[in-house]
Amino acid sequence: MDPKLFLSTSRVVIVAGKGGVGKSTVAATLVTAARRVGLTSLLVETDGKPLLVDGAGDEGLTAQTITPADALAEYLDRSGLGRISRRLVTSGIVDVVASASPGIDHLLVLGKVKQLERSHAADVIVVDGPAAGHALTMLRTPRALADSVVVGPIRQQANDVLEMLNDETRCQVVLVTIPEPTPVNEAVETAFSLEEDIGVRLAPIVVNRVDVHPHIDIPEDLAVGSAAARAARFRNERTAGHARCIDDLARRLPLPQIRLPLDTSATPAERTEHFLRAIEGLDGASP
Amino acid sequence: MTGTTLDTTIATARVVVVAGSGGVGKTTLSAALAVRAAIDGRRVAVVTIDPAKRLADALGLAGDSTVGNDPVRIPLDDARGELWALMLDTRSTFDALVDRYSPNAEQAQRIRSNLFYKNISGALSGTQEYMAAEKLYELNGDARFDLVIVDTPPTRQALDFLSAPARLRRFIDHPVYRIVIAPSSIGLRAVSAVSQPVLRTIAKVVGAQALDDALAFFKAFQGLDAGFRQRAHEVDRVLRESSTAYVVVTSGQAEPVAEATYFIGELESANVGVALVVANRLMPHFGKENDSLPPSLVDNLRELADERREEESNLEVLRIARPDTPWIRVPLVPELVDERLDTLAALRLLGRALGDAE
Numbered sequence: 001m002d003p004k005l006f007l008s009t010s011r012v013v014i015v016a017g018k019g020g021v022g023k024s025t026v027a028a029t030l031v032t033a034a035r036r037v038g039l040t041s042l043l044v045e046t047d048g049k050p051l052l053v054d055g056a057g058d059e060g061l062t063a064q065t066i067t068p069a070d071a072l073a074e075y076l077d078r079s080g081l082g083r084i085s086r087r088l089v090t091s092g093i094v095d096v097v098a099s100a101s102p103g104i105d106h107l108l109v110l111g112k113v114k115q116l117e118r119s120h121a122a123d124v125i126v127v128d129g130p131a132a133g134h135a136l137t138m139l140r141t142p143r144a145l146a147d148s149v150v151v152g153p154i155r156q157q158a159n160d161v162l163e164m165l166n167d168e169t170r171c172q173v174v175l176v177t178i179p180e181p182t183p184v185n186e187a188v189e190t191a192f193s194l195e196e197d198i199g200v201r202l203a204p205i206v207v208n209r210v211d212v213h214p215h216i217d218i219p220e221d222l223a224v225g226s227a228a229a230r231a232a233r234f235r236n237e238r239t240a241g242h243a244r245c246i247d248d249l250a251r252r253l254p255l256p257q258i259r260l261p262l263d264t265s266a267t268p269a270e271r272t273e274h275f276l277r278a279i280e281g282l283d284g285a286s287p
Numbered sequence: 288m289t290g291t292t293l294d295t296t297i298a299t300a301r302v303v304v305v306a307g308s309g310g311v312g313k314t315t316l317s318a319a320l321a322v323r324a325a326i327d328g329r330r331v332a333v334v335t336i337d338p339a340k341r342l343a344d345a346l347g348l349a350g351d352s353t354v355g356n357d358p359v360r361i362p363l364d365d366a367r368g369e370l371w372a373l374m375l376d377t378r379s380t381f382d383a384l385v386d387r388y389s390p391n392a393e394q395a396q397r398i399r400s401n402l403f404y405k406n407i408s409g410a411l412s413g414t415q416e417y418m419a420a421e422k423l424y425e426l427n428g429d430a431r432f433d434l435v436i437v438d439t440p441p442t443r444q445a446l447d448f449l450s451a452p453a454r455l456r457r458f459i460d461h462p463v464y465r466i467v468i469a470p471s472s473i474g475l476r477a478v479s480a481v482s483q484p485v486l487r488t489i490a491k492v493v494g495a496q497a498l499d500d501a502l503a504f505f506k507a508f509q510g511l512d513a514g515f516r517q518r519a520h521e522v523d524r525v526l527r528e529s530s531t532a533y534v535v536v537t538s539g540q541a542e543p544v545a546e547a548t549y550f551i552g553e554l555e556s557a558n559v560g561v562a563l564v565v566a567n568r569l570m571p572h573f574g575k576e577n578d579s580l581p582p583s584l585v586d587n588l589r590e591l592a593d594e595r596r597e598e599e600s601n602l603e604v605l606r607i608a609r610p611d612t613p614w615i616r617v618p619l620v621p622e623l624v625d626e627r628l629d630t631l632a633a634l635r636l637l638g639r640a641l642g643d644a645e
Binding site for chain 1: 308309310311538540542543571573574575576580581583584585587588590591593594597598621624625
């Protein structure tokens with residue numbers, strides 16, 4: 001399908017996936033890909049650490065980091081509590097606030113994303129979800145808070161964020177996985193939770209680092225222990241394993257797959273190219 | 288560096304803490320280390336956190352047998368030692384602590400049924416790290432084991448684990464706690480003048496109900512704080528003992544290597560040395576062949592060698608940044624990735640690969 005159409009399906013795209021699957025790289029690629037097809041884009045990081053994935057090759061990459069503490073301070077400012085909020089933050093009372101109502105930090109971060117969306121900060125706002133796969137926890141928060149908090153600004157904020165999450169023209173989630181058994185299992189579980197518990201729309205799933213090398217025939221007269229034979233068996237096992245996992249994923253999760261090739265030395269520009277080509281290869285069906 | 292660093296570590300340490308970012312095979316590696324140490328004669332307890340189903344099955348951790356939060360013994364025919372495994376249950380570890388330090392059952396019950404407590408014992412960031420450290424401490428004092436291996440929660444901050452006891456202490460000593468507790472000991476008027484705007488603000492943010500729950504928790508917690516503080520101090524001591532070894536795991540991908548480098552720096556700045564870095568799941572070294580072979584074989588060798596070179600250049604970052612940290616390279620054990628094979632056997636293979644590693 002047309003990459004531009006694909007990338008403008010919703011303004012907010014939340015990228016989620018467990019550690020080690022290349023989530024941040026995929027998020028950066030989405031931002032660059034959007035720019036390549038003429039859309040303005042913004043990368044939002046939701047954990048406080050400096051970017052480890054460099055956007056080299058894309059000087060125009062616009063990124064913004066939202067931390068829970070900043071989001072809380074801003075929220076308090078808006079609520080007319082600016083002076084006291086700084087004292088709260090510095091005294092560490094924020095910790096207790098966050099513990100008293102777990103997930104409030106997540107809600108405030110999502111609230112900030114919603115604000116960026118409403119103010120049309122860019123055509124495509126890509127949110128690189130929290131590290132270590134806490135994306136699910138983060139996305140569950142608005143519903144949990146909307147259910148448990150009866151009145152007040154938090155209730156309002158939770159409702160507004162939930163409205164955004166449940167509107168497929170405003171927000172969707174891109175899951176990222178790799179073709180190995182454990183990541184695939186986790187992706188399937190996460191996908192069902194996202195749809196059932198949160199009601200957020202899932203975009204096609206990104207299967208990252210797929211080895212698509214054709215089967216290598218090993219001549220019978222080649223010594224079993226030779227380097228070439230061992231390397232060929234290794235490669236054949238890997239490609240077969242990847243194919244099994246991709247089939248397994250397709251069987252268990254009815255989502256189109258964006259398969260990105262295993263190419264460890266690819267530059268960001270090449271990754272963007274791979275990505276755009278993979279989208280073009282998708283069926284015209286809506287993402 | 289050779290595998291002897293690893294052998295020394297698992298032969299002499301009383302505690303091994305395995306740290307690293309997600310997706311590098313940390314949990315599996317912890318299990319493999321435990322299998323190897325048990326075969327070598329040690330009585331090992333391995334604490335895993337959220338293992339994949341297949342690993343949990345292999346370690347006998349699937350099903351209801353884990354509810355007790357107590358280690359389960361795993362039969363290993365050829366082991367001179369013993370292998371025990373435990374899946375960390377954050378909530379019940381916390382509950383046990385509350386029971387231990389509560390002066391009576393009523394107070395324990397009051398805390399355990401408090402909504403704020405339920406929130407922090409399940410979801411507070413750092414609670415899982417602290418409870419992993421707490422479990423480590425408990426097992427370290429258990430005469431059944433002479434080696435405890437702990438898989439740490441996936442995090443981007445290695446120090447989250449190391450500093451967990453200090454953070455628990457800080458939480459207990461928190462201003463809010465003092466504000467709530469103070470009226471009973473100091474004059475109510477003086478304190479409320481300070482505390483009311485703060486409490487009103489918090490109530491505005493989290494809602495009055497959540498605040499009431501938090502206040503009720505801190506009130507119920509009175510009397511337990513001394514016990515908790517002392518315990519956190521002892522846990523902290525074990526984490527810093529010289530018989531506690533830190534192993535940092537990475538893969539050959541750029542991002543985990545960057546994170547491992549950062550972890551090592553964090554640990555060293557906290558005066559905790561890293562015993563060993565394990566570069567895990569690496570592309571094996573197949574060697575060279577002459578060019579008379581069919582092109583598909585030659586091309587494949589070249590492509591895999593390119594992948595390996597890419598990993599090596601990623602790992603070079605770590606070597607340059609931390610020249611004094613010993614490390615080993617462990618090639619990918621394909622049996623561990625193949626979901627159709629026996630995981631315990633695959634763990635043995637990984638354990639053996641660890642010993643052979645260079």
